[in-house]
Amino acid sequence: MTLTLDGRLAPLNWSPENCSIRRTLDLLGPASSILILREALYGTRRFDQFAERLGMSETSIAARLKQLTQAGVLERQQYREPGSRPRDEYVLTQRGEDLAPTLLALMQWGDCYLQEGPAPLHLVDAAGEPVRVAFQRADGTTVAPEELHLRSAQDL
Amino acid sequence: MTLTLDGRLAPLNWSPENCSIRRTLDLLGPASSILILREALYGTRRFDQFAERLGMSETSIAARLKQLTQAGVLERQQYREPGSRPRDEYVLTQRGEDLAPTLLALMQWGDCYLQEGPAPLHLVDAAGEPVRVAFQRADGTTVAPEELHLRSAQDL
DNA sequence: CCGTATCCACAACGATACTG
DNA sequence: CAGTATCGTTGTGGATACGG
Numbered sequence: 001m002t003l004t005l006d007g008r009l010a011p012l013n014w015s016p017e018n019c020s021i022r023r024t025l026d027l028l029g030p031a032s033s034i035l036i037l038r039e040a041l042y043g044t045r046r047f048d049q050f051a052e053r054l055g056m057s058e059t060s061i062a063a064r065l066k067q068l069t070q071a072g073v074l075e076r077q078q079y080r081e082p083g084s085r086p087r088d089e090y091v092l093t094q095r096g097e098d099l100a101p102t103l104l105a106l107m108q109w110g111d112c113y114l115q116e117g118p119a120p121l122h123l124v125d126a127a128g129e130p131v132r133v134a135f136q137r138a139d140g141t142t143v144a145p146e147e148l149h150l151r152s153a154q155d156l
Numbered sequence: 157m158t159l160t161l162d163g164r165l166a167p168l169n170w171s172p173e174n175c176s177i178r179r180t181l182d183l184l185g186p187a188s189s190i191l192i193l194r195e196a197l198y199g200t201r202r203f204d205q206f207a208e209r210l211g212m213s214e215t216s217i218a219a220r221l222k223q224l225t226q227a228g229v230l231e232r233q234q235y236r237e238p239g240s241r242p243r244d245e246y247v248l249t250q251r252g253e254d255l256a257p258t259l260l261a262l263m264q265w266g267d268c269y270l271q272e273g274p275a276p277l278h279l280v281d282a283a284g285e286p287v288r289v290a291f292q293r294a295d296g297t298t299v300a301p302e303e304l305h306l307r308s309a310q311d312l
Numbered sequence: 313c314c315g316t317a318t319c320c321a322c323a324a325c326g327a328t329a330c331t332g
Numbered sequence: 333c334a335g336t337a338t339c340g341t342t343g344t345g346g347a348t349a350c351g352g
Contacts, residue, residue: 016209018276020266021194021259025187027270030344038177042306047314053172057346062315072269087313095269100301101289102265103177105258110176113228113251114183118309120174126303129293133257136290137281140298145256147282150198153274186324203334213326218335243333316351323344331336 027071029064032056036064037096038103040074045089065090073099105133183227185220188212192220193252194259196230201245221246229255261289 016022028034035054044050051061068074073096080086104123111119123131135143172178184190191210200206207217224230229252236242260279267275279287291299 020263023270024266031181102261107176110180114179122307125299142296143281151278
């Protein structure tokens with residue numbers, strides 16, 4: 001596969017700076033931000049749980065949580081356990097949840113190419129059937145990678 | 157959505173270090189590696205083209221290309237234009253092409269949340285119909301994000 | 313429990329100059 | 333054209349100590 005950009009390698013109306021991939025990576029920040037989001041997707045919400053599960057220093061955790069909150073993919077929520085004072089926790093916003101395909105596509109690739117033995121986690125549906133990240137049309141039909149093309153907007 | 161890990165937030169048989177997302181990020185390296193791969197996916201192959209299109213220094217380009225080659229997602233290929241001496245170019249391996257869902261999921265998210273106005277590039281099939289990254293079962297049927305679960309391997 | 317402040321180490325990057 | 337060598341700057345992170 002090579003996404004042929006409709007046959008041209010450098011369309012005039014597309015510039016490498018005006019690129020959603022670059023802007024998304026800039027917004028999310030370093031790789032440790034992705035790991036924070038992975039934990040958030042798994043259900044981790046509290047500061048010390050992030051720190052413990054990721055094996056990162058509190059300094060880094062605080063910086064990443066603040067950055068991701070400002071980026072709008074996490075938000076602080078107050079909660080109160082009975083008998084305790086109110087605390088904050090960090091939960092995914094809709095924007096953050098929508099990063100799930102990206103994260104799970106990464107996981108899928110690593111499971112395929114970097115995992116020795118069976119993968120530790122499997123993505124399944126409500127009935128336990130395996131689920132994969134794939135390309136599909138609006139009607140839900142699958143698109144093979146060889147059929148993919150990138151079209152620049154002004155070609156329409 | 158929260159991927160409930162079958163109801164438990166920290167399954168005993170899964171550790172944050174043994175994680176395909178982390179290992180994949182470690183293998184690929186810094187964010188600029190992802191941008192290199194984006195260019196490779198678009199069809200860029202030659203050293204100076206990477207440097208020019210990404211606006212990065214030759215030092216960084218050389219380091220990233222070497223790293224990605226060692227990681228097995230790019231490989232050097234000799235080519236020879238008529239009348240020129242042979243040169244090297246960097247092309248995606250199968251491993252590298254299989255990162256397309258990850259990169260395009262990133263692009264899709266950025267198009268949705270960071271793009272002002274219409275996206276500059278559209279992912280389409282051979283007939284020009286729009287294509288998205290989505291979750292699906294082995295039989296091709298679509299899975300809604302709310303239906304997703306992560307199951308640890310030893311629960312089988 | 314949930315962070316912040318300070319200090320230090322290292323990795324990534326751009327700029328520049330240089331080689332086959 | 334396709335890199336390598338060196339330098340200086342910045343960003344990221346760990347360790348430690350400290351504050352609400």
